[in-house]
Amino acid sequence: MAIQTVAVVGASGNVGKPVTQALIKAGFKVTAIARESSTSTQPEGANVKKADFSSVESLTKALEGQDAVVITVASAAVGEQNPIIDAAIKAGAKRIIPSEFGHNPAKIKHQTLNTLLGGKHKTLEYLIEQTKAHPATSWTGIATEPFFDWGLSAGLFGLDLKNKTIKVYDSGNQTVATSRLAFVADAVVSVLQRESETANQYISVAEFIVTQNQVKKIIEEELGAEFQVIPVKTSDLEEAGKAAIAQGNYGASFVPFLLAYNFGDSHGHGYKAEDADNEKLGLKAINSADVKQAVKDWLKTQTY
Ligand SMILES: NC(=O)c1ccc[n+]([C@@H]2O[C@H](COP(=O)([O-])OP(=O)(O)OC[C@H]3O[C@@H](n4cnc5c(N)ncnc54)[C@H](OP(=O)(O)O)[C@@H]3O)[C@@H](O)[C@H]2O)c1
Secondary structure (H helix, E strand, O other): OOOOEEEOOOOOOOOOOHHHHHHHHHOOOOEEEEHHHHHOOOOOOOEEEEEEEOHHHHHHHHOOOEEEEEEOOOOHHHHHOOOHHHHHHHHOOEEEOOOOOOOOOHHOOHHHHHHOOOHHHHHHHHHHHHHHOOOEEEEEEEEEOHHHHHHHEEEEEEEEEEOOOEEEEEOOOOOOEEEEEHHHHHHHHHHOOOOOOOOOEEEEEEEEEEEEHHHHHHHHHHHHOOOEEEOOOHHHHHHHHHHHHOOHHHHHHHHHHHHHHHHHOOOOOOOOOHOOOOOOOOOOOOOOHHHHHHHHHHHOOOOO
């Protein structure tokens, strides 16, 4: 029987909320699983259950009757997904989607970044091992590349709308694949609707391929104002990342390395449209002409 019931673990978050909303809209019966200590607002329309995320017993009880478990826990908790995986298998879930939603780990050739992403990588290894041992449960990893709307708001693209400045990394011409949160949510829905085609594999999706300079041009046209460029060398970012690691501050080292990896001129990892599985999932093909409308939509959500 097709997947009907879905638990979203971390449903209150940036990814969890739109994923929960899209699943409900697509007709799935959704249960949000929150931490016992959580005070977060859970998405409307979902059943809500609380569990002790360190207890397989508590999680198994919360996950009873769920056909699929989508984990969208915070970056800080991605290394702590094993009890959720164990519980999902015990509860008889057919599919587990781990908290990934970034770069496809098989494609990251940057050693330090891979080390910093160790929590996700180790979880994926554990998930693969456990689903091999318990073949009634399968897994799907989903890479979505950096989030576009969330990333614009979070400063990932270097924009400061109030002061009309943009940090441009190296030349600003490195292409970056990116997805809006609604597109990420659609990808999760599509995976669960295509159970057999998406089992036990890593799926890559992306909505646009853009450069920072293209985003800058669109923003300037929309706002009728020129943005002052603050040039940033990604080699300096990497040095800052290394210095943070030397001080044992791994958290602070991640963003500089991530920015350098995504936007730097020299990494040669440029994402190509054919790298994406959009068609397999029935999602729209990468169309960079849509970026303008995406920027317009994002600007409407901003005060500046
Ligand atoms: N590609 C990108 O640009 C990008 C950007 C951001 C995030 N991501 C990835 O997307 C996934 C989800 O991230 P997110 O930003 O959606 O997460 P988030 O909003 O920071 O957190 C999601 C939820 O996780 C739960 N949680 C469980 N353990 C937690 C802990 N120890 N600390 C804090 N929250 C905890 C909380 O839910 P309750 O309170 O309901 O328990 C929280 O609301 C992660 O894998 C992250 O790395 C990717």
